[in-house]
Amino acid sequence: MLDQAYKISILKPFKPVIDAADAFFFGTDRITDSSPHILDNIDIKRYMSVVIVALLPAALASLYFFGIKALSLIAVSYIFGGTVEVVFSVVRKKEINEGFLVTGLIFPLLLPPSTPLWIAAVGIVFGVFFGKEVFGGTGKNLFNPALVGRLFITIAFPSVMTSSWIHPLTDAVTSATPLTVFKTSGEITPGLSLLFGGQPGSMGETFRIGIVLGGIFLMYTRVSSWRVPVMYLGSVFILSLAGNMFVPANIAPPLFQLLSGGLLYGAFFMATDPVTSPFTNAGKMIFGAGCGFFTVLIRGFSGFVEGVMFSIILMNALAPLIDHYVLQIKYKPMIKR
Amino acid sequence: MLIKNKTFKGGYRFLNIAGQPRNELVDAAIPKRVVIPFRQGFGNEVPCIVKPGDRLLAGQIIARDDDSVSSPIHSSVNGTVKELTSINYFNQVIGAAIIESDGTKDQLRLEGFSEDWGKLPAGKIEELIYLSGVSALDREGIPTRFRSSIISPEEVENVIVHGVSSEVFNISTGVILGGKNFFKFIEGIKILKRILPNARFQCALNRYDNKIIEESAKLLSGNGWIDIYPLEPKYPQGYDEVLIPTILGKKFPYGYSAANIGVVVLNIQAVIQAYEAVAEGRFLIERIIALCGEGFTDNYHIKARIGTQLRDIVAQKREGTIHPRFVLNSLLTGHQTHDMDLPLTRIFSQLICVPEGKHRKFLAFMGPGLKKDSYTRAFAAGVLGTSKSLDTNYHGEERACIFCNFCQAVCPVSIIPHIFYHHVKKEIIEETLLNLGIYSCIECKLCSYVCPSKIPLAKYIKKGQSMMQDKCFDRSLCVLPLFDMKGLEEYRGIK
Numbered sequence: 001m002l003d004q005a006y007k008i009s010i011l012k013p014f015k016p017v018i019d020a021a022d023a024f025f026f027g028t029d030r031i032t033d034s035s036p037h038i039l040d041n042i043d044i045k046r047y048m049s050v051v052i053v054a055l056l057p058a059a060l061a062s063l064y065f066f067g068i069k070a071l072s073l074i075a076v077s078y079i080f081g082g083t084v085e086v087v088f089s090v091v092r093k094k095e096i097n098e099g100f101l102v103t104g105l106i107f108p109l110l111l112p113p114s115t116p117l118w119i120a121a122v123g124i125v126f127g128v129f130f131g132k133e134v135f136g137g138t139g140k141n142l143f144n145p146a147l148v149g150r151l152f153i154t155i156a157f158p159s160v161m162t163s164s165w166i167h168p169l170t171d172a173v174t175s176a177t178p179l180t181v182f183k184t185s186g187e188i189t190p191g192l193s194l195l196f197g198g199q200p201g202s203m204g205e206t207f208r209i210g211i212v213l214g215g216i217f218l219m220y221t222r223v224s225s226w227r228v229p230v231m232y233l234g235s236v237f238i239l240s241l242a243g244n245m246f247v248p249a250n251i252a253p254p255l256f257q258l259l260s261g262g263l264l265y266g267a268f269f270m271a272t273d274p275v276t277s278p279f280t281n282a283g284k285m286i287f288g289a290g291c292g293f294f295t296v297l298i299r300g301f302s303g304f305v306e307g308v309m310f311s312i313i314l315m316n317a318l319a320p321l322i323d324h325y326v327l328q329i330k331y332k333p334m335i336k337r
Numbered sequence: 338m339l340i341k342n343k344t345f346k347g348g349y350r351f352l353n354i355a356g357q358p359r360n361e362l363v364d365a366a367i368p369k370r371v372v373i374p375f376r377q378g379f380g381n382e383v384p385c386i387v388k389p390g391d392r393l394l395a396g397q398i399i400a401r402d403d404d405s406v407s408s409p410i411h412s413s414v415n416g417t418v419k420e421l422t423s424i425n426y427f428n429q430v431i432g433a434a435i436i437e438s439d440g441t442k443d444q445l446r447l448e449g450f451s452e453d454w455g456k457l458p459a460g461k462i463e464e465l466i467y468l469s470g471v472s473a474l475d476r477e478g479i480p481t482r483f484r485s486s487i488i489s490p491e492e493v494e495n496v497i498v499h500g501v502s503s504e505v506f507n508i509s510t511g512v513i514l515g516g517k518n519f520f521k522f523i524e525g526i527k528i529l530k531r532i533l534p535n536a537r538f539q540c541a542l543n544r545y546d547n548k549i550i551e552e553s554a555k556l557l558s559g560n561g562w563i564d565i566y567p568l569e570p571k572y573p574q575g576y577d578e579v580l581i582p583t584i585l586g587k588k589f590p591y592g593y594s595a596a597n598i599g600v601v602v603l604n605i606q607a608v609i610q611a612y613e614a615v616a617e618g619r620f621l622i623e624r625i626i627a628l629c630g631e632g633f634t635d636n637y638h639i640k641a642r643i644g645t646q647l648r649d650i651v652a653q654k655r656e657g658t659i660h661p662r663f664v665l666n667s668l669l670t671g672h673q674t675h676d677m678d679l680p681l682t683r684i685f686s687q688l689i690c691v692p693e694g695k696h697r698k699f700l701a702f703m704g705p706g707l708k709k710d711s712y713t714r715a716f717a718a719g720v721l722g723t724s725k726s727l728d729t730n731y732h733g734e735e736r737a738c739i740f741c742n743f744c745q746a747v748c749p750v751s752i753i754p755h756i757f758y759h760h761v762k763k764e765i766i767e768e769t770l771l772n773l774g775i776y777s778c779i780e781c782k783l784c785s786y787v788c789p790s791k792i793p794l795a796k797y798i799k800k801g802q803s804m805m806q807d808k809c810f811d812r813s814l815c816v817l818p819l820f821d822m823k824g825l826e827e828y829r830g831i832k
Binding site for chain 1: 505662664667668669670671672673691693694695696697698699700701702703706709710711712713714715716727728729730731732733734736737738739740741742743745746753755756768771772773774782783785786787788789790791795814815818
C-alpha cells in the first residue's frame with residue numbers, strides 16, 4: 001500500500017502527497033468511533049468531481065472549438081497550479097486539498113484561446129499562491145483563486161488578454177467579442193449563435209447551453225446553491241431591462257446581457273464558490289444581486305467591456321461583511337440588558 | 338380533525354435503506370435467565386424489595402419507590418432470584434436482579450383491571466398504569482398521581498402520540514398496529530384522555546401510511562379533543578424537540594424536557610401498552626423490538642421478555658463473514674454495544690446491526706454509487722431509488738470546512754453548525770455563540786452525517802457548550818426567562 005511508502009526516509013517530506021494519492025486511489029479504512037455511526041457517502045473528492053462533471057460540457061466544447069490550444073492551456077494550468085498546491089502542502093505539512101482540481105479547470109476556461117502558455121502559467125501560479133495559499137489554504141481564502149489569477153494577468157498583460165480572440169467556428173483571429181461589438185457599434189449579436197458557441201470569447205464561456213446544463217446539474221446535486229445564480233442572473237435581467245429603457249446606448253437589452261461574455265459561466269461556476277460567497281441564505285441572495293448590479297454597471301459605464309470578473313471579486317470582498325449583518329439581524333441577543 | 342402539510346425546515350429523509358424489518362412478528366422463547374436493571378426508561382433507580390432465593394412470578398414487582406420520580410420494576414419471568422448485582426448499563430452503574438426462569442409462560446395479571454374500562458374511576462386507571470410500569474415509557478413517562486413524571490396529570494396541556502418513522506430504521510407500524518392492536522391503540526388514546534383530562538391530543542403519523550391515517554381519522558375525529566397530523570417522515574421529526582414546534586407551533590426549551598412545558602410525547606407502542614395494562618391487566622414485561630440492518634441475516638420483529646440478554650435475541654442471527662456493530666435504537670444517536678450480556682429493557686425499540694466498513698475500496702469516490710446513500714444527489718441511488726447499504730466507514734478523509742452549507746441546510750433547529758466549529762476550534766468562546774443558538778442543538782447529529790469534509794460538527798458543538806458553561810454562559814440563560822416551566826425542581830433531580 002502507498003501509505004507505507006513515506007516510511008522510506010527520503011520520501012518522508014512528501015507525506016501529504018503520498019497520503020493524498022493513497023486516499024485518492026484506495027479510499028479510507030477509518031470507521032466511526034461513536035454516534036453518528038454512519039456517515040454520508042459524499043466526500044470532498046466526490047464533491048469536487050461533481051463540479052468537474054458539471055464543467056465538462058464547457059470544457060469539451062472548448063476542446064472541440066480550439067483543439068490543441070485548449071488542451072495545452074488546461075494541462076499547463078493543472079501542472080503549475082498543482083505544483084504550487086503540492087509545494088505548499090509539503091512545506092506546511094498539511095493535507096492536499098482536492099479543491100485545486102476544480103480551480104485548475106475553471107482557470108484555463110476563463111482565458112482567451114490565444115493566451116500564451118507562459119502567461120497562463122503565471123496566472124495560475126499567482127492565483128493559487130496569492131488567491132488561496134497565503135490566506136491559509138482551502139476554506140480560508142477570501143477571493144476565488146481562479147479569478148485572482150485571471151484578474152492579475154488581465155491587468156499585467158492587457159493587450160494580450162483583451163485584444164486577440166479566435167472565432168470558434170472559422171479559427172479566424174478577431175479583435176472583437178460580442179460585448180466589444182456592442183460597446184463600439186451598438187450592434188447586438190443574435191442569441192442563438194451565442195447560445196451554441198458560435199461567437200468568440202474565453203474558452204469555456206462560448207458554449208452557453210452546456211454551461212447552463214452544467215449549472216443546473218450542480219444545483220440538482222446540491223453542490224451549489226440556486227440562490228446565487230438566480231439572484232445574479234435575475235438582477236442582471238431586471239437592471240438591464242430598466243437600464244436599456246433609459247440609456248440604451250450604454251446598457252444592452254437583457255437577453256443579450258445574459259447570453260454574452262462570461263456572465264453565465266461566472267454566475268454558475270464562480271459566484272457559487274462556497275468558500276468565497278456568503279454562507280447565510282439571505283447573504284447569498286444579497287451577494288448574487290450585488291454581483292448583478294456591478295456587472296451591469298461595469299459593462300455599461302466603465303472602460304472595460306466585461307464586468308463579471310470584477311463584480312464577483314468585489315462581492316467576494318464584501319461577503320464576510322454581508323454574513324456579519326445577516327447573522328446580526330437573524331440571531332437577536334438572548335440576554336437582554 | 339385531519340391537519341395536513343405541517344413540517345419543519347431542514348431534516349433529511351433516509352429512503353430505501355436496505356435492512357428494514359419485514360412485517361413479521363416472532364415471539365421469542367422464554368429465556369433461561371433474565372437480568373432486570375432497577376432503572377428502566379424514565380425515572381430514578383428504585384430500591385429492590387426482593388432477596389436472593391425468592392420465588393417470583395412473572396409480573397411481580399421486585400423494585401419500587403413511591404417517594405421518588407419513578408415507576409415500579411417487575412420480574413418478567415416465573416423463577417427464582419439468583420443474585421442481586423450491579424451492571425454497567427451504557428456507562429452507568431445500575432443495580433440489577435438476575436432471575437433464573439422455570440420456562441413457563443403464564444404471568445400475573447393486575448388487580449382490578451377491566452375490559453369495560455370506562456366504568457373504572459380515573460384514580461384506578463392511574464394506579465393500573467403506574468403499577469404495570471407503563472408510566473415509565475418514553476422520554477418523560479406518563480404523569481399519574483404516583484410521581485411517575487415530573488409533572489402532575491392536571492398540568493398536562495398536550496399529549497402527542499407519534500409513529501412518524503423518521504429514523505434510519507423504524508419499527509414497522511404495520512406490525513405494531515396490526516390485527517387487534519389498532520383497536521387497542523384507539524382505546525389506549527381514550528384511556529389516556531381519561532387520566533389527563535385537561536390535555537388536547539395530537540396524533541402524528543407517517544404521511545405515507547395512508548390506511549392508518551384514514552382509519553384513525555374515521556375512528557377518532559368524532560372527538561373534539563384530538564387532531565391527526567400526517568407528517569413527512571424526515572429525520573429527526575420524531576424528536577420531541579422537533580415534534581412540538583411542528584405540531585403545536587410552540588418554542589421548545591432546548592435542553593429541558595417537553596414535560597417542562599406541559600407536553601407529554603408518547604410512542605404508539607406505549608399507548609397500546611397502556612391499554613393492555615388497564616383493559617387486560619398486563620404488566621409491562623414484554624417489548625416488541627425490530628431487528629434492523631444488514632448485519633442480521635434476516636430482519637423482522639421480535640417480542641421478547643424484558644431482561645432477555647442480547648445474546649439470546651441475536652443468537653444465530655449474526656452473519657458469520659462480516660464484523661458487525663450493534664447499535665441501540667438509532668444509527669445517528671444511539672449507543673453502540675459489544676456487550677452481549679446487556680439486557681433488553683423498556684427503552685429498546687430497535688436493535689440495529691450494521692457491518693463495520695473497515696475495508697478500503699479502489700477509487701471509492703468514483704463510480705455511480707448504486708447502493709450509496711447521500712444527502713447530495715451525486716450518487717445514482719439517490720436518483721434511481723435503488724436500495725442503499727450502510728456501513729460504518731468514513732467514506733472520505735477529514736478536510737477543511739468549505740462552507741458548503743449542508744450542515745446549515747439540514748439542521749432542524751435552524752442553527753449554523755459550522756460557525757460553532759470554527760469558534761470552538763479556535764477557542765473563541767463568547768456571548769455571540771449564545772445568540773447564534775449553541776444551546777438550541779438537539780444532538781440529532783445530522784450535521785456530522787452530511788458533512789463532505791467529515792468534520793464531527795455535533796461533537797464540536799457539544800464541546801462548545803461545555804466551554805460556554807465554564808465561562809458562565811449557562812443553558813438556563815436562554816430558557817428560563819422565556820418559558821413558564823413546570824416541574825423544574827424535579828427535573829434537576831432526575832438529571
